[in-house]
Amino acid sequence: MATVFVKTFEPPAPDFGEAARYAGLPKTAAVPDTLKAVFSELSPALSYKVCYAEYPIARNGDVLDLGFAAVQSANLAINLDGCDRVVLFAATVGLAPDKLSEKYRRLSPEKALYANAVGAERVEALCDAFCAFLAETNATKPRFSPGYGDLPLTLQTEIFAALDCPRKIGVTLTDTLLMTPTKSVTALVGLKNSP
Amino acid sequence: MTVIEYLADNLLFMDGGTGTLLQAAGMPAGVSSEQFGLDRPDVVTAIHKRYYDAGCNVVSTNTFGVNGLKYADGDIQKMVENALACVAAARDQSEAKQKKFIALDLGPLGKLLKPYGELDFEDAVAAFAKTVNAGKDKADLVFIETMNDTYETKAALLAAKENCDLPVFVSNAYSEDGRLMSGADPAVMVAMLEGLGADAIGVNCSFGPKALAPIVEQYLARASVPVLLKPNAGLPRVENGKTVFDVTPDEFAADVTALIKKGVRVAGGCCGTTPEHLAALIAACDGQKPVPTTKKHTAVVCSGCKAVNLDGFTVIGERLNPTGKKRFRQALAERDMTYILGVAAAQQEQGADVLDVNVGTPEIDEPTLLPDVVAEVQAVSDLPLQIDTSDPVAMERALRRYIGKPMINSVNGKEDSMKSVFPLAKKYGGVVVALTLDEAGIPTTADGRVAIAKRILKTAETYGIDKDQLIFDPLTMTVSADKNAALVTLEAVRRITEELGCKTSLGVSNVSFGLPHRELLNGEFLALAKENGLSAAILNPAAPNIEPNGYARAVLLAEDENCEAYITYAASLEDTPTPVLSVGDETLADAICKGMKDAAVAKTKALLADTAPLAIVENEMIPALDRVGQGYEQGVVFLPQLLRAAECAAAGFEEIKAAMSDSDTVARNGKIVLATVKGDIHDIGKNIVKLLLENYGFTVIDLGRDVPPEAIVSAALEQNAGLVGLSALMTTTVPAMEDTIRALRERAPQVKVVVGGAVLTPDYAAQIGADFYGKDAMDTVRIAETLFA
Numbered sequence: 001m002a003t004v005f006v007k008t009f010e011p012p013a014p015d016f017g018e019a020a021r022y023a024g025l026p027k028t029a030a031v032p033d034t035l036k037a038v039f040s041e042l043s044p045a046l047s048y049k050v051c052y053a054e055y056p057i058a059r060n061g062d063v064l065d066l067g068f069a070a071v072q073s074a075n076l077a078i079n080l081d082g083c084d085r086v087v088l089f090a091a092t093v094g095l096a097p098d099k100l101s102e103k104y105r106r107l108s109p110e111k112a113l114y115a116n117a118v119g120a121e122r123v124e125a126l127c128d129a130f131c132a133f134l135a136e137t138n139a140t141k142p143r144f145s146p147g148y149g150d151l152p153l154t155l156q157t158e159i160f161a162a163l164d165c166p167r168k169i170g171v172t173l174t175d176t177l178l179m180t181p182t183k184s185v186t187a188l189v190g191l192k193n194s195p
Numbered sequence: 196m197t198v199i200e201y202l203a204d205n206l207l208f209m210d211g212g213t214g215t216l217l218q219a220a221g222m223p224a225g226v227s228s229e230q231f232g233l234d235r236p237d238v239v240t241a242i243h244k245r246y247y248d249a250g251c252n253v254v255s256t257n258t259f260g261v262n263g264l265k266y267a268d269g270d271i272q273k274m275v276e277n278a279l280a281c282v283a284a285a286r287d288q289s290e291a292k293q294k295k296f297i298a299l300d301l302g303p304l305g306k307l308l309k310p311y312g313e314l315d316f317e318d319a320v321a322a323f324a325k326t327v328n329a330g331k332d333k334a335d336l337v338f339i340e341t342m343n344d345t346y347e348t349k350a351a352l353l354a355a356k357e358n359c360d361l362p363v364f365v366s367n368a369y370s371e372d373g374r375l376m377s378g379a380d381p382a383v384m385v386a387m388l389e390g391l392g393a394d395a396i397g398v399n400c401s402f403g404p405k406a407l408a409p410i411v412e413q414y415l416a417r418a419s420v421p422v423l424l425k426p427n428a429g430l431p432r433v434e435n436g437k438t439v440f441d442v443t444p445d446e447f448a449a450d451v452t453a454l455i456k457k458g459v460r461v462a463g464g465c466c467g468t469t470p471e472h473l474a475a476l477i478a479a480c481d482g483q484k485p486v487p488t489t490k491k492h493t494a495v496v497c498s499g500c501k502a503v504n505l506d507g508f509t510v511i512g513e514r515l516n517p518t519g520k521k522r523f524r525q526a527l528a529e530r531d532m533t534y535i536l537g538v539a540a541a542q543q544e545q546g547a548d549v550l551d552v553n554v555g556t557p558e559i560d561e562p563t564l565l566p567d568v569v570a571e572v573q574a575v576s577d578l579p580l581q582i583d584t585s586d587p588v589a590m591e592r593a594l595r596r597y598i599g600k601p602m603i604n605s606v607n608g609k610e611d612s613m614k615s616v617f618p619l620a621k622k623y624g625g626v627v628v629a630l631t632l633d634e635a636g637i638p639t640t641a642d643g644r645v646a647i648a649k650r651i652l653k654t655a656e657t658y659g660i661d662k663d664q665l666i667f668d669p670l671t672m673t674v675s676a677d678k679n680a681a682l683v684t685l686e687a688v689r690r691i692t693e694e695l696g697c698k699t700s701l702g703v704s705n706v707s708f709g710l711p712h713r714e715l716l717n718g719e720f721l722a723l724a725k726e727n728g729l730s731a732a733i734l735n736p737a738a739p740n741i742e743p744n745g746y747a748r749a750v751l752l753a754e755d756e757n758c759e760a761y762i763t764y765a766a767s768l769e770d771t772p773t774p775v776l777s778v779g780d781e782t783l784a785d786a787i788c789k790g791m792k793d794a795a796v797a798k799t800k801a802l803l804a805d806t807a808p809l810a811i812v813e814n815e816m817i818p819a820l821d822r823v824g825q826g827y828e829q830g831v832v833f834l835p836q837l838l839r840a841a842e843c844a845a846a847g848f849e850e851i852k853a854a855m856s857d858s859d860t861v862a863r864n865g866k867i868v869l870a871t872v873k874g875d876i877h878d879i880g881k882n883i884v885k886l887l888l889e890n891y892g893f894t895v896i897d898l899g900r901d902v903p904p905e906a907i908v909s910a911a912l913e914q915n916a917g918l919v920g921l922s923a924l925m926t927t928t929v930p931a932m933e934d935t936i937r938a939l940r941e942r943a944p945q946v947k948v949v950v951g952g953a954v955l956t957p958d959y960a961a962q963i964g965a966d967f968y969g970k971d972a973m974d975t976v977r978i979a980e981t982l983f984a
Contacts, residue, residue, distance in 0.1 A: 003431050003432075003433050003438040004431075005430075005431065006430075008370075008371050045378070047370055047371075047372060049370070068224075094376060095311055095376060095377060095378065096378070098311045099311065099378070099574075102310055102311065102574045102575075103540075103574060103575045103576075105574075106532055106533040106536050106537075106575070107533070107536055107537060107540055107575065161225065166303055166305045166343075167303070167341060167343075167368070167400070169376075170343045170344075170370070170376030172305050172306050172307045172312065173305070173306075174306070174307075174312065174313045175313070176313075180306075180307035180311060180312040180313070181307070181311065181376075
């Protein structure tokens with residue numbers, strides 16, 4: 001059984017334009033002040049946590065044996081081409097975006113939208129920070145999540161069992177394989193063969 | 196000896212990590228530890244035994260992941276019995292001499308609760324209850340651990356408390372920021388868990404003992420029950436392909452012992468700790484005397500993520516309440532949550548510390564609506580709530596759903612009230628607002644109110660409710676109806692504070708009822724109450740701060756007869772309407788309008804020399820009362836003036852009666868029965884109605900307050916009354932009004948019914964079958980005039 005590590009990151013620099021895009025605004029639009037206000041309200045309540053474990057990759061015909069699960073996925077196989085190890089991770093910015101969007105659901109639908117958008121931007125920024133951290137010591141591939149291409153969402157069950165996400169970072173899986181808190185991401189990052 | 200008895204005089208040592216030991220013993224990847232326990236009970240037993248051998252008092256069952264969400268009932272039974280048997284075998288095999296106990300272990304369900312997740316609170320309670328019921332007969336305690344969600348922790352604790360009598364220890368897992376995933380800090384968890392009756396509380400997992408120290412110290416500063424600590428052996432790292440933790444047994448022992456010296460009473464280990472860690476700790480604590488656990492005597496309420504200590508002055512927002520608020524009432528009727536939540540959010544911004552939540556209107560089903568509104572408000576505001584209902588069913592449902600520890604509004608000195616509220620407060624936790632009234636009503640003296648407070652205090656004690664968990668409301672009465680009203684309340688506040696050492700809370704605005712510029716009186720009354728030790732007030736947080744006002748103070752201190760100076764002063768303020776009631780000083784009518792009692796009596800006597808008694812009533816008294824009544828309706832005459840005019844008329848009326856021969860008839864034909872309905876003890880409004888009706892010449896049979904329907908029917912029949920007036924001030928007694936009307940319709944169908952009271956509306960009056968709705972006393976007079984014309 002691989003060791004699961006937990007790492008907390010410093011808040012990544014905000015990208016308001018990206019958050020505005022998540023909110024459905026065109027790229028050319030100015031960032032609304034309300035969005036910035038929601039960011040300020042949300043910011044202090046966010047946490048930036050990742051739990052992760054590293055596994056060797058074994059290839060058996062079409063099947064990728066990733067240590068925690070065996071998967072058949074042409075898209076993932078391409079992504080992991082040239083890799084002998086994979087890092088499995090789950091990242092979350094915590095419950096705060098869900099709480100704030102629930103708060104504003106009735107009070108201000110616009111703010112609720114921004115709370116969601118900012119949460120999405122934040123957790124993606126966290127994933128970027130984690131991948132940058134991996135890249136400090138490894139040659140890495142772009143991260144790849146269940147649900148991308150032909151990698152089935154059902155892999156979430158194995159991911160959660162392997163990483164013990166509820167205990168490590170407080171993320172749980174619904175019966176429909178969605179994560180709560182919703183601003184959470186699971187993904188695989190291929191580590192290229194050691195030279 | 197129970198674990199609680201043992202803990203009273205000793206440090207209690209729990210076991211350490213099992214996951215890593217199970218893996219080392221060959222548990223395959225992908226197999227749950229509870230499944231492995233069924234396959235290899237011998238391996239699990241051996242690990243348990245190593246902890247008993249190391250000197251641990253408590254070993255927890257291998258049931259962390261066993262619950263009703265994950266397994267079918269039969270599997271739960273099998274797994275729990277097997278796990279208990281493993282620990283029992285280890286206990287019996289170990290030759291170590293210390294006291295040994297078995298803990299039934301409950302871990303998180305792995306699902307997030309609503310509203311942020313999909314799991315219903317009651318389903319969570321039921322899932323935990325299955326494990327508790329499967330294991331309660333063979334365990335010495337229940338150990339709820341590694342919980343990172345406040346609400347789920349409550350579900351687990353409630354499940355344990357409801358389904359067994361075992362002691363329950365509760366342990367939470369914190370993040371680096373010193374909060375649970377759900378946002379709660381130690382202050383929140385201590386308040387909620389103690390309120391729900393946890394026997395020991397603390398922290399486990401997360402980090403090593405050094406990193407957990409600040410969190411543990413917060414527990415020690417706040418908790419009145421023993422504090423427990425089960426840290427990890429620091430953080431994991433990989434060394435030569437093996438997972439190792441960075442805190443050695445000796446470091447672990449030293450770091451945990453340091454916290455035991457600060458007061459931790461229950462210690463063990465979590466991830467990465469081994470029997471060696473525990474052996475080192477137990478050896479290090481040899482001869483270490485436990486620090487006594489002391490009561491902290493604080494009143495703290497909390498939401499799921501914010502605690503409010505009531506030791507400071509607490510502002511309780513009053514606006515989530517339909518009484519007298521048409522828009523709010525409409526919002527409730529239409530389930531317009533947006534409006535309701537907007538009021539909640541606004542009050543938080545305006546500086547409220549706690550929000551009162553009351554949905555009591557006659558039209559709605561409180562037991563259904565109150566828990567929903569509480570849940571909705573909790574999603575919008577992180578302030579603790581004061582759950583405000585006199586319906587015990589609604590109260591229990593709301594307390595159950597509530598995340599945290601609320602204020603409970605309210606209990607009073609009536610036996611029935613204490614019998615229904617105190618068991619709820621004991622079970623769910625909460626600071627209880629206690630009103631100093633009882634079966635006999637609201638005492639008119641501070642002595643009487645303090646005496647009721649004492650009785651409530653004593654009764655609370657018999658339920659195991661500490662006096663810190665009570666906050667007394669000695670009731671604010673209207674100063675325009677009784678000039679000493681404020682003084683009595685203030686004295687009661689002072690004496691409850693000083694003599695009983697208890698906290699007090701008041702709704703202040705009632706004091707100014709019927710007077711102009713109420714904000715001046717309310718502000719001054721609040722200041723006076725604070726001077727007398729008031730610890731909380733329920734008020735409108737949007738009300739501006741009021742500068743000290745000598746006129747208002749004089750009214751409150753009973754130094755301004757009939758509030759005359761105040762009313763004159765208030766009239767000089769810009770936005771008070773100028774009185775249009777211009778009165779000369781020639782006639783009896785003038786004297787009545789001005790409230791000059793002696794003059795009214797003198798002028799009546801003078802008139803009687805040459806005027807027929809009935810003519811005096813018709814030509815002087817009733818026109819005068821009409822003028823004052825109209826002035827009141829227009830807002831240019833205020834309640835004290837109205838009452839005073841009525842008293843003058845009554846004094847003149849006595850003269851007329853004395854002068855009348857038997858053949859004279861003064862009274863109009865109308866006979867009216869008045870009563871405050873069963874269960875309701877408010878009668879100020881009804882008494883005003885009575886006074887005015889009598890002034891207008893009607894015969895009033897006043898049955899008093901808290902009058903059963905049958906008594907009202909009997910009186911109406913016996914008196915051959917044409918009209919019955921029913922009053923109810925509380926939402927909970929409006930059904931009694933409806934019952935009374937139904938009884939009248941059956942047995943006295945000829946009688947008309949007028950209803951009135953703060954919670955009624957014209958619509959609702961019609962709905963319960965009343966003939967008329969009396970907006971106020973004058974309105975009721977008009978109704979009677981029309982009816983008996």
